[in-house]
Amino acid sequence: MNTDEVRTRLIEVLREFLPRVAPDEPVEMARPCNEMGLDSMNAINLMLALEGAFEISFPDALLTAETFHSPASLETIVHQLRGAAQ
Numbered sequence: 001m002n003t004d005e006v007r008t009r010l011i012e013v014l015r016e017f018l019p020r021v022a023p024d025e026p027v028e029m030a031r032p033c034n035e036m037g038l039d040s041m042n043a044i045n046l047m048l049a050l051e052g053a054f055e056i057s058f059p060d061a062l063l064t065a066e067t068f069h070s071p072a073s074l075e076t077i078v079h080q081l082r083g084a085a086q
Contacts, residue, residue, distance in 0.1 A: 006054070006082070010075055013053050017046040029072040043068045050074070056081035 001009070011027045020037035021027055027036070038046065046068070047058050056078065058067075067077050 001054075001082075003079075006078060007075060009053055010050070010071065010078060013049050014046070014071055014074070016049065017042045027071055029075065030070055032070055033068055033074075038068065050078060054078055054082055 014027055014033075015021065015023070017038055018027065018033065018036040020035070033043075047063070051057055058077075058081070062077060062081075067073060
């Protein structure tokens, strides 16, 4: 999966957990996820969905507000975890 494919898949997964983003509205990569409706319970569900979608595992050290701050921060972490898994 190349960088563009990772971003596309990430956005597909994110949309399920961002209720304040309309289906026809773009997901802004730098916008805070909490502004788009992500709460702490959905963050856990999002993490599980990302683990399944990308065959990665989030270590406890990454279960922070910084990790889930924005789509861009999540994209960075997904790339890091995919690289570590290879």
